[in-house]
Amino acid sequence: MRKINLIVVHCTATRSNTKVTIEDLTQWHKARGFKTIGYHFVISQNGVVHNGRPLSDIGAHVEGMNANSIGICYIGGLNDKTSKPEDTRTPAQKESLLELLSQLKRVYPGAKICGHRDCSPDTNHNGKIDKWEYLKDCPCFDAIPEYEHL
Numbered sequence: 001m002r003k004i005n006l007i008v009v010h011c012t013a014t015r016s017n018t019k020v021t022i023e024d025l026t027q028w029h030k031a032r033g034f035k036t037i038g039y040h041f042v043i044s045q046n047g048v049v050h051n052g053r054p055l056s057d058i059g060a061h062v063e064g065m066n067a068n069s070i071g072i073c074y075i076g077g078l079n080d081k082t083s084k085p086e087d088t089r090t091p092a093q094k095e096s097l098l099e100l101l102s103q104l105k106r107v108y109p110g111a112k113i114c115g116h117r118d119c120s121p122d123t124n125h126n127g128k129i130d131k132w133e134y135l136k137d138c139p140c141f142d143a144i145p146e147y148e149h150l
């Protein structure tokens with residue numbers, strides 16, 4: 001098994017009321033040239049956790065940091081009317097995400113949990129990724145403080 005030191009949370013950046021299946025994501029990612037879906041896990045609005053790429057395989061979800069990370073994606077991330085970035089996680093998604101992250105932390109206690117946007121470059125080298133440094137909004141909430149206790 002490869003070494004895991006990072007767990008990255010993503011959103012699909014689709015409207016919260018839009019149904020997106022793991023098959024859709026696999027197709028989108030193949031269209032971008034990936035061999036299959038880039039994430040290891042996908043969480044639907046109803047809280048069901050779908051398996052994407054096997055954990056033993058390197059994912060394709062965060063530039064430059066795929067080798068030692070796991071990618072988890074929840075369906076949503078955009079307001080269903082305005083399409084603006086928003087934390088659209090349903091209670092079921094939050095519950096499943098917390099459970100999945102807890103399990104993964106038991107297997108990989110040294111892994112840090114963060115959101116995709118926290119992997120943006122630290123342009124001013126102050127040691128943290130500030131909001132203005134975000135390359136994108138994904139996953140549209142602050143994953144680091146929310147899961148710090150795990």
Ligand SMILES: [Zn+2]
Nearest residue numbers: 010011116138
């Ligand atoms: Zn992302």
